[in-house]
Amino acid sequence: MNRLKLPSHLNRRQAIQLLGMSSIGYLLNSCSSEFTAKVGDLTEPLNQSFGELLVKPQLLIPEFAKSAIDPKALLLNSYDGTPEIVGGAFLKENRDKYRLTIDGEVKFPMELNLNALKQLPQTSIIMQHVCVEGWAAIVQWGGVRLRDLAKMVQPKDSARYVLFQSADKYTESWDLASALHPQTILADRMNGEILPDDNGAPLRLATPIKLGYKLSKWVTKVSFVSQIPKGGKGYWEEQGYEWFGGI
Amino acid sequence: MNNKQTKKSPPVPPQTNFVKILHGLIIISLFIMIGSGLQIYNATPVFGGKDGLPFPKWMTLGGWLAGGRNWHFGTMWVFAFTLLIYGIYIFLTQRWKRKFVSGQDLKALKVGQNPKRRIYAWHRIIYTGIIPVLIMAIVSGLAMYKPAQFHWLSWLFIDWQTLRTIHFLTVPISLLFVFVHIIIGIRAGGLRLTRSMFQP
Known part of the structure; x- marks a missing residue:
């Protein structure tokens, strides 16, 4: 008794049902990448609204303990290796040649060298750096708040996005709210030391509220804009990663 | 073993069409979540990190990481809201008491x-x-x-x-x-x- 009783043969309806169920996986697997992209186009606006809703300038993400810092967990990712910035790997003697350009729809566009950046209020944050690939690392970043730089250049009311250009031609674009979040910084220090070349020296983006691919290394230019230019969403975003990338 | 016993049909609980639809949606969205989730898994395996074993491609959905994320973060709403609606339904109909x-x-x-x-x-x-x-x-x-x-x-x-x-x-x-x-x-x-x- 209670033996599993299966029919010796399937009738048409059952066969169709079984076929339907077992083929779901195969069907989905053979879906074209266009269909996959459509799923993204269809649902990403909802996900983006959800992400934007969560970003509040007055809500700070709690920091981690210093003992939680795990330098080995931070993997090195770049799409084209470490760039040769300002002629040759970014050696200490080249640091005075570096300039950070801030322009776009701002009242006072500027070019700043590292000494000028050092005059600004310094901050640091111990945060979880979350990569889109699924790994995460707790890192301490130190530098200046992007919002302090914005106060200097004074973006016009029309500015809604911020574009970042890097020495390796990597590009990024952000919503203004996330860029002006008090925990978004342009970092020149990592785990208390001067920022290593491979991690984006002399200046890189850091924030606890965005995925790692939004955190450009080797930043050379920050532009406040009213619209993201066509093809300028960002290196990975143009290939299919979501634009907002909030976490 | 006993013909009488196996022939006697057990009572089949009548399912409402509403529950059948929710059940179907959960099956479909669960398998999309698993396929796309394994695609995301493969970007950095949970076990072994970058050196860990990835799942075979036929088990994954989306073609690459961004595609897997499209499916995963698109379908999560269907998956989660189907379960939520089901939860509200079994609460309102008092099904949780007997089902x-x-x-x-x-x-x-x-x-x-x-x-x-x-x-x-x-x-x-x-x-x-x-x-x-x-x-x-x-x-x-x-x-x-x-x-x-x-x-x-x-x-x-x-x-x-x-x-x-x-x-x-x-x-x-x-x-x-x-x-x-x-x-x-x-x-x-x-x-x-x-x-x-x-x-x-």
Whole structure:
């Protein structure tokens, strides 16, 4: 008794049902990448609204303990290796040649060298750096708040996005709210030391509220804009990663 | 063994079309979540990191990481809201009082002599037991989707690796459940019971 009783043969309806169920996986697997992209186009606006809703300038993400810092967990990712910035790997003697350009729809566009950046209020944050690939690392970043730089250049009311250009031609674009979040910084220090070349020296983006691919290394230019230019969403975003990338 | 007993049809619980639709949506969205989830897994395997073993391509959905994320973060709304609507439904219709595992089932297993009743008790235990697993999949997923904004939720899962491991474990548990649920369902009510959940 209670033996599993299966029919010796399937009738048409059952066969169709079984076929339907077992083929779901195969069907989905053979879906074209266009269909996959459509799923993204269809649902990403909802996900983006959800992400934007969560970003509040007055809500700070709690920091981690210093003992939680795990330098080995931070993997090195770049799409084209470490760039040769300002002629040759970014050696200490080249640091005075570096300039950070801030322009776009701002009242006072500027070019700043590292000494000028050092005059600004310094901050640091111990945060979880979350990569889109699924790994995460707790890192301490130190530098200046992007919002302090914005106060200097004074973006016009029309500015809604911020574009970042890097020495390796990597590009990024952000919503203004996330860029002006008090925990978004342009970092020149990592785990208390001067920022290593491979991690984006002399200046890189850091924030606890965005995925790692939004955190450009080797930043050379920050532009406040009213619209993201066509093809300028960002290196990975143009290939299919979501634009907002909030976490 | 006993012809009389096997011929006697067990009562087939009537399913409402509403429940059949929710059940179907959960099956479809669960498999999309698993396929796309394994695609995301492969970008950095939970076990072994970058050196870990990836899942074979035929098990994954989306073609590459961004495609997998499209499916995963698109379907999560269907998956989560189907479960939420189902939760509200069983609450409003009071189904939770009679359709899920109860002390009666445990009693049937402990002292019951009726083998049909015992199988039915197991059937109810199993399909009740999957609900917390699916909820755990959503909660741990949310903690990983917005680890900064929902830091209080991520904090409950100790650290990133533990969080990823728990989220991943809901996959083999769900698959094992699907398998056992089909088998025990057939044993408890024959294919008539299975059909009652799929046929309009």
